Amino acid sequence: VDGGILFDERILKIGDICTGGAEVIDANGAYVIPGLVDVHIHGYKGFDTSDGSLDGIKSISEALTANGVTSWCPTTMTVSMKDIQTALDQTAELMKGIYGARILGANVEGPFINSKYKGAQSAEFIKRPNADFIIKNKDRIKLVTLAPEVDGGIEFIKRVTSETDVNVSVGHTAANLNQTCAAFNAGARHVTHLFNAMPPLHHREPGVVGAALADDRVYCELIADTFHINPILFNTLGKVLQDRLVLITDCIRAGGMPDGEYTLGGQPVSVRGIECRLEDQTVAGSILTMNKAVKNFMDAVGCPIWEAVKKASLNPAR
Numbered sequence: 371v372d373g374g375i376l377f378d379e380r381i382l383k384i385g386d387i388c389t390g391g392a393e394v395i396d397a398n399g400a401y402v403i404p405g406l407v408d409v410h411i412h413g414y415k416g417f418d419t420s421d422g423s424l425d426g427i428k429s430i431s432e433a434l435t436a437n438g439v440t441s442w443c444p445t446t447m448t449v450s451m452k453d454i455q456t457a458l459d460q461t462a463e464l465m466k467g468i469y470g471a472r473i474l475g476a477n478v479e480g481p482f483i484n485s486k487y488k489g490a491q492s493a494e495f496i497k498r499p500n501a502d503f504i505i506k507n508k509d510r511i512k513l514v515t516l517a518p519e520v521d522g523g524i525e526f527i528k529r530v531t532s533e534t535d536v537n538v539s540v541g542h543t544a545a546n547l548n549q550t551c552a553a554f555n556a557g558a559r560h561v562t563h564l565f566n567a568m569p570p571l572h573h574r575e576p577g578v579v580g581a582a583l584a585d586d587r588v589y590c591e592l593i594a595d596t597f598h599i600n601p602i603l604f605n606t607l608g609k610v611l612q613d614r615l616v617l618i619t620d621c622i623r624a625g626g627m628p629d630g631e632y633t634l635g636g637q638p639v640s641v642r643g644i645e646c647r648l649e650d651q652t653v654a655g656s657i658l659t660m661n662k663a664v665k666n667f668m669d670a671v672g673c674p675i676w677e678a679v680k681k682a683s684l685n686p687a688r
Contacts, residue, residue, distance in 0.1 A: 405440025413623035432470035447635035448480030448491035475512035483542035484517035490654035499526035517543035518553035531557030601670035622655035
């Protein structure tokens with residue numbers, strides 16, 4: 371077989387393959403790529419991580435494989451602590467097996483955020499940072515979003531990063547440059563959907579965006595749906611961030627569904643095309659899929675497919 375891939379549990383060889391009795395799968399001219407890893411996704415096909423439904427999260431896992439996703443982080447919203455705990459418990463249960471795409475652990479996006487940049491999160495459930503809650507659930511959490519400038523934020527980062535393997539992500543924040551640098555120096559190594567739910571980049575006060583672009587220790591999420599971020603920036607972000615750029619979907623339950631009325635964190639969301647908005651027109655997640663994110667990035671940048679795929683597979687996996 372010319373240009374084949376020989377694999378068992380692992381890839382054994384890429385190139386000319388002598389099949390030697392092995393099963394042959396013909397990709398019929400399609401691309402064979404690594405499994406995509408979505409570390410920030412709330413829901414899909416009518417289900418949401420925060421619904422309190424074990425079968426709902428399992429259904430998301432099963433549906434995501436059609437988009438090339440082989441692993442993901444069920445992502446919670448700023449809802450009640452009880453609802454977040456339920457989602458974490460269900461995530462832990464489903465981590466024991468594989469139901470479609472493998473569940474790596476939860477992404478806790480809120481409630482430890484700044485109400486000024488809450489975006490589509492519910493102000494009612496915003497809380498002060500609680501490191502004990504994260505440490506108690508450290509076996510089932512991969513990521514947690516934090517606004518580091520809020521009272522207790524830096525102490526939260528230090529405790530969580532020293533006592534667990536949970537990755538702290540700066541997001542939904544009004545942090546300035548110095549506050550963001552303090553967060554990174556305390557151990558935060560991730561930024562939640564860069565540019566969104568944070569102050570814009572300014573030449574005299576670069577803020578979170580400037581600090582993240584300049585710090586080689588920090589991974590940055592990008593919602594590459596061409597709506598959250600103008601695609602003219604994709605090329606610049608790719609060049610500056612390189613292997614620190616992580617494509618995500620931030621997909622809500624409306625993903626894979628027709629235009630219409632849905633909910634996110636208990637709030638009504640209207641979906642029209644690629645735009646998802648609350649009643650007050652606040653942008654509320656996306657309906658993006660990971661394979662579409664790869665294509666959008668590749669089309670905007672003009673890069674080879676492997677370069678775009680890497681930002682949706684190896685980079686988030688790392």
